[in-house]
Amino acid sequence: MHQTLKQTFGYSEFRFGQVEIIEQVLAGRDSFVLMPTGGGKSMCYQLPALLLPGLTVVVSPLMSLMKDQVDGLQAMGIAADFVNSSLTRDQVLDVFRRLRDGQIKLLYVAPERLLQEQFLQRLGDVGVSLFAIDEAHCVSQWGHDFRPDYIALSRLKQQFPQVPLLALTATADPATQQDIRQQLGLYQPFISISSFDRPNIRYTVLEKFRPLEQLVTLLKSQENQSGIVYCSSRKKVDELAEQLKGKGFAVGAYHAGLSNEQRALVQDQFKRDQLQLIVATVAFGMGVNKPNIRFVVHFDLPRTIEAYYQETGRAGRDGVAAEAIMLFDPADTARTRKWIETDENQSRIEVTLQRFNAMAAFAEAQTCRRQVLLNYFGEASQQACGNCDICLDPPQRFDGTELAQKALSCVWRVGQSFGMHHVIDVLRGSQGQKITELGHDKLSTYGIGKDKSHDYWLSVLRQLIHYGLLQQDITRHSVLQLLPAARPVLKGETSLQLAIPRLNAPTSPKAGKV
Numbered sequence: 001m002h003q004t005l006k007q008t009f010g011y012s013e014f015r016f017g018q019v020e021i022i023e024q025v026l027a028g029r030d031s032f033v034l035m036p037t038g039g040g041k042s043m044c045y046q047l048p049a050l051l052l053p054g055l056t057v058v059v060s061p062l063m064s065l066m067k068d069q070v071d072g073l074q075a076m077g078i079a080a081d082f083v084n085s086s087l088t089r090d091q092v093l094d095v096f097r098r099l100r101d102g103q104i105k106l107l108y109v110a111p112e113r114l115l116q117e118q119f120l121q122r123l124g125d126v127g128v129s130l131f132a133i134d135e136a137h138c139v140s141q142w143g144h145d146f147r148p149d150y151i152a153l154s155r156l157k158q159q160f161p162q163v164p165l166l167a168l169t170a171t172a173d174p175a176t177q178q179d180i181r182q183q184l185g186l187y188q189p190f191i192s193i194s195s196f197d198r199p200n201i202r203y204t205v206l207e208k209f210r211p212l213e214q215l216v217t218l219l220k221s222q223e224n225q226s227g228i229v230y231c232s233s234r235k236k237v238d239e240l241a242e243q244l245k246g247k248g249f250a251v252g253a254y255h256a257g258l259s260n261e262q263r264a265l266v267q268d269q270f271k272r273d274q275l276q277l278i279v280a281t282v283a284f285g286m287g288v289n290k291p292n293i294r295f296v297v298h299f300d301l302p303r304t305i306e307a308y309y310q311e312t313g314r315a316g317r318d319g320v321a322a323e324a325i326m327l328f329d330p331a332d333t334a335r336t337r338k339w340i341e342t343d344e345n346q347s348r349i350e351v352t353l354q355r356f357n358a359m360a361a362f363a364e365a366q367t368c369r370r371q372v373l374l375n376y377f378g379e380a381s382q383q384a385c386g387n388c389d390i391c392l393d394p395p396q397r398f399d400g401t402e403l404a405q406k407a408l409s410c411v412w413r414v415g416q417s418f419g420m421h422h423v424i425d426v427l428r429g430s431q432g433q434k435i436t437e438l439g440h441d442k443l444s445t446y447g448i449g450k451d452k453s454h455d456y457w458l459s460v461l462r463q464l465i466h467y468g469l470l471q472q473d474i475t476r477h478s479v480l481q482l483l484p485a486a487r488p489v490l491k492g493e494t495s496l497q498l499a500i501p502r503l504n505a506p507t508s509p510k511a512g513k514v
């Protein structure tokens with residue numbers, strides 16, 4: 001093992017977990033491997049492929065990745081090849097011929113191809129020593145990236161009961177892990193779960209006030225370092241990329257609505273540091289193997305913690321300090337929940353909501369972010385990390401009773417018929433036309449909050465919503481309404497602690513503990 005690692009792959013040591021996994025695989029045992037992206041999963045089947053007598057078949061859902069990997073392996077002198085729908089018929093036949101002649105040790109295939117009857121038959125003839133299922137979470141409907149093609153992989157164990165199966169994934173909560181083992185029919189598998197902690201990544205959640213300005217400040221502080229900004233829609237990606245270009249940043253846009261050529265070009269320019277920044281949807285990332293990404297920004301709240309973890313995990317692959325920054329608008333959570341509920345598939349709604357609620361809870365958490373993340377993945381962690389916004393700058397609280405009273409009574413005075421920005425305008429004594437036309441400059445609450453900025457009030461109102469004193473009526477343009485819990489505060493019967501609003505993004509990456 002060590003000799004092959006050194007001579008063929010050029011590495012002097014195994015990484016955490018690899019030795020045990022490879023030993024088990026070589027011994028012919030089914031195995032389940034949960035290892036974060038970049039942890040070195042591929043080695044767990046590439047090296048056995050060279051030592052096992054027969055063929056190793058790798059199932060992978062990503063065509064572009066397949067070619068990259070195979071090119072890399074061939075360059076190291078390893079007899080690897082791939083079969084997927086990008087090949088012509090003649091090319092496929094050529095691969096088959098070389099398979100038959102024993103000239104291929106490691107074959108990558110797309111799942112839909114693998115399960116064609118003829119193909120399985122050929123594999124049976126060749127003699128398979130190992131099946132490796134990459135991105136194994138795709139087999140589970142609980143997983144966040146279910147692929148119907150993967151379901152049929154359960155047939156592998158039926159058809160090749162004697163061939164060991166190695167399932168690998170970088171993303172699976174405990175329920176998904178269980179499901180993967182069941183779906184693939186792993187027999188008494190060796191289970192290897194590596195730590196998900198990425199200590200060099202610093203997690204920060206910032207309240208979203210003026211996102212473009214916040215983002216620009218952040219980008220400037222990053223001084224030409226590479227980064228990714230994730231947005232929730234193609235439209236937003238296009239808009240934001242244009243805006244940033246207009247401000248002189250070297251930006252590329254990336255989403256599934258662009259042509260293959262455009263996407264390949266952007267990805268390539270990014271890889272070669274010709275673009276500092278990619279603004280992208282979730283479509284960007286699978287297979288991005290750029291080690292020196294220094295920051296990942298979430299412009300919108302992701303839908304699942306898995307997605308968030310994967311996306312932020314693209315930062316700092318080189319182990320050097322990196323930033324994961326999320327711009328968070330609490331109102332987005334209500335909007336997203338409503339949107340999820342429009343799904344026509346009722347049973348899916350529940351799963352999706354559950355996953356989304358965990359994500360929202362992360363963003364709203366007042367405790368160490370890393371602990372929240374690791375606990376989500378079933379990795380109990382009792383200690384605060386010292387390298388997230390909450391640890392580095394613990395939320396400070398103050399007696400916000402008077403501010404709350406001002407805000408609540410203003411909501412009352414405007415007849416519970418206006419949204420946040422109008423209420424804030426009244427509080428701050430704005431002289432806008434709408435205010436005077438409505439006669440809101442005559443209200444007793446007009447101008448009583450002059451001493452605080454717009455964003456400060458925004459944060460206060462959001463907290464009042466969060467604490468259940470106010471709600472936004474989504475059916476009526478998000479107008480603010482009082483809830484019963486507002487009463488005792490208004491009457492001075494209870495006091496209220498608020499968090500001091502954080503108005504500024506950290507402008508330069510402080511040297512965090514790594």
Ligand code: ADP
Pocket residue numbers: 011012013014015018035036037038039040041042043
């Ligand atoms: P994963 O599939 O888990 O995301 P990869 O298999 O792509 O990760 O491995 C990430 C990087 O780590 C690759 O460049 C790989 O060559 C490298 N790597 C794997 N094992 C070792 C090792 N034992 N020593 C040094 N580098 C390794």
Ligand code: ZN
Pocket residue numbers: 367368369370371384385386387388389390391392
């Ligand atoms: Zn922390």
